[in-house]
Amino acid sequence: MEAFFSILRYNSAMTTLIKNALVIPMTEREHYEKSDILIKDGKIERIGTIDGKADETIDASSMIALPSFVNAHTHLSMTLMRNYKDTCENLQDWLSEIFPIEDKLCDEDIYWSSLLGSAELIESGCTTFADMYFFAWNTVKAARKAGIRGIIGQTFMGDAEDAEHRIREYEPRLREEIGNDDMFRIDAAVHAIYTSTPDCYAKTAEWAASIGARMNTHIAETRKEVDDSIRKYGKSPVELLDSLGVFSTVPTYGAHCVHLSDNDIDILSSRSVSVVHNPSSNMKLASGAAPIMKMRKKGINIALGTDGASSNNNLSMMKEMNTAALLATLSEMTPSAARPYDILEMATINGARALGLEDRIGTIEPGKDADIVLINTDDVNMTPLNDPFSAVIFSSDRKNIDTVFCKGRKLLEKGNLLTIDKDEAIRKTNERWQDILRR
Numbered sequence: 347m348e349a350f351f352s353i354l355r356y357n358s359a360m361t362t363l364i365k366n367a368l369v370i371p372m373t374e375r376e377h378y379e380k381s382d383i384l385i386k387d388g389k390i391e392r393i394g395t396i397d398g399k400a401d402e403t404i405d406a407s408s409m410i411a412l413p414s415f416v417n418a419h420t421h422l423s424m425t426l427m428r429n430y431k432d433t434c435e436n437l438q439d440w441l442s443e444i445f446p447i448e449d450k451l452c453d454e455d456i457y458w459s460s461l462l463g464s465a466e467l468i469e470s471g472c473t474t475f476a477d478m479y480f481f482a483w484n485t486v487k488a489a490r491k492a493g494i495r496g497i498i499g500q501t502f503m504g505d506a507e508d509a510e511h512r513i514r515e516y517e518p519r520l521r522e523e524i525g526n527d528d529m530f531r532i533d534a535a536v537h538a539i540y541t542s543t544p545d546c547y548a549k550t551a552e553w554a555a556s557i558g559a560r561m562n563t564h565i566a567e568t569r570k571e572v573d574d575s576i577r578k579y580g581k582s583p584v585e586l587l588d589s590l591g592v593f594s595t596v597p598t599y600g601a602h603c604v605h606l607s608d609n610d611i612d613i614l615s616s617r618s619v620s621v622v623h624n625p626s627s628n629m630k631l632a633s634g635a636a637p638i639m640k641m642r643k644k645g646i647n648i649a650l651g652t653d654g655a656s657s658n659n660n661l662s663m664m665k666e667m668n669t670a671a672l673l674a675t676l677s678e679m680t681p682s683a684a685r686p687y688d689i690l691e692m693a694t695i696n697g698a699r700a701l702g703l704e705d706r707i708g709t710i711e712p713g714k715d716a717d718i719v720l721i722n723t724d725d726v727n728m729t730p731l732n733d734p735f736s737a738v739i740f741s742s743d744r745k746n747i748d749t750v751f752c753k754g755r756k757l758l759e760k761g762n763l764l765t766i767d768k769d770e771a772i773r774k775t776n777e778r779w780q781d782i783l784r785r
C-alpha cells in the first residue's frame with residue numbers, strides 16, 4: 347500500500363486546477379485577485395483564467411488561497427509535554443521541570459509526538475517547520491510520512507567537545523534518514539547562551555557553514571538571560587554571539603529576541619539575522635513582548651513561530667498570527683502597529699526567507715513549489731468577508747482550513763488529513779507519555 351501511495355505522490359504528470367479562488371499571492375502589498383491556479387509536477391504552473399482539463403479540479407469559489415504557512419521555530423515532538431507543569435513562575439523554573447523528562451525520551455516517543463505535531467501543523471495550514479530537538483531523525487521520518495517539509499535542527503547544548511561528539515554521533519544518522527530528499531535540510535540548532543558555551547557556538551557555526559546549513563538559536567528570550575549574560579561576559583546575548591563571529595560565519599535566525607537594546611537591533615540588522623517572533627510563548631511564560639515594530643523599521647526580517655506545544659500550548663499558526671497581531675496592537679497602543687498583511691508576511695514569505703527557502707516557497711507564483719492553503723470563507727465567523735486580510739488574521743481559525751497542498755500533494759481535504767491516521771497518532775502519543783511518566 348505504501349508503495350502505491352508513493353507512486354501517486356511522485357506522479358509527475360499529475361495536474362490540479364484550483365478554480366475561482368480569492369488568491370492572496372503575497373507578492374505585492376495587500377494585493378488579491380479572483381483567479382485560477384494550475385499545479386503541475388508539484389509546482390505552480392500558471393495563475394489567471396485557466397480553462398481546460400486537469401486530473402483534479404477544485405471549486406474554490408468560497409476559498410481564500412494563500413501560500414501555506416511557515417512555522418519558523420518549533421520543537422515538534424514537545425507535543426508530548428503539552429499542558430505539563432505549565433504554571434511555573436518563569437522560563438528557568440519551567441525548564442527545570444522539562445529537562446528531567448527529556449533525559450528519558452527515546453526514538454519511538456519522538457516519532458509519534460512528531461507525527462501528532464505534523465498533524466496539528468497541517469490542520470492549521472502549515473507545511474514547513476524549523477525544528478530544534480533531540481533524536482531528530484525520528485522527526486524527519488514523521489514529517490516525511492505527513493508530507494510536509496522540515497528544516498531539522500541538529501541540536502546542541504554544552505561545550506565544543508560535546509558538540510563534536512554530537513556531530514560525530516548524530517549527523518550520520520540524520521543524513522542517512524534524509525538521504526536525497528529535498529524536503530529536508532539540517533541546520534545547527536544551538537539551544538541558548540545559558541545552556542551552551544561560547545566555544546560550542548564557535549564550533550557549531552563553523553560546522554554549519556561547512557555543510558551549507560544555517561544557525562537556529564534562542565536569543566534574549568528573558569530579562570534574566572540578558573542580565574546574566576552581561577554579568578558573565580560583559581555583553582548582551584546578541585553582542586556575545588556577534589563577538590564570537592556566529593552572525594558573520596553563518597546565516598542565522600534567532601527565536602524570541604524579546605529583550606534587545608538599540609545596539610542589539612543594529613547588530614541584527616547589519617548582520618542580516620532573521621528574527622522569529624514567538625508571541626504566544628513569550629506571553630505565556632511572561633518573558634515579554636519582542637520589539638517587532640522597532641526591528642521592522644531597521645529592516646530586520648521577522649518570521650513567526652509557535653515554539654513548542656509545551657510553552658504555547660498548541661502549534662496552530664492561525665492562532666499565532668492572531669496573537670501576533672493583538673500583541674503588536676497592545677504593545678504599541680495603536681491598531682495600525684502591524685497591519686494584517688504584515689502578519690501574513692511574517693507567516694509566509696518572511697518565514698521562507700529566514701530559512702533560505704524564498705526561491706521555492708512563501709508566495710503563490712509560477713515556478714514555485716505548490717505549497718498552498720485554501721481557507722473556507724463560507725462560514726459564520728467569516729461572514730461578511732469584507733477585508734480578506736482582516737478575515738484571515740482576526741476572524742478565521744483552524745476549522746476554516748479546508749485544503750492544504752505541499753509540493754502539489756494534497757495533505758488535507760475538506761478538513762480531513764489524508765496522510766496521517768489521526769486517531770492512531772493521538773492514541774500512540776498518549777501511550778508514549780504514560781510510559782515516560784512511569785520510567
Ligand SMILES: [Zn+2]
Nearest residue numbers: 564601653654
Ligand atoms: Zn523554542
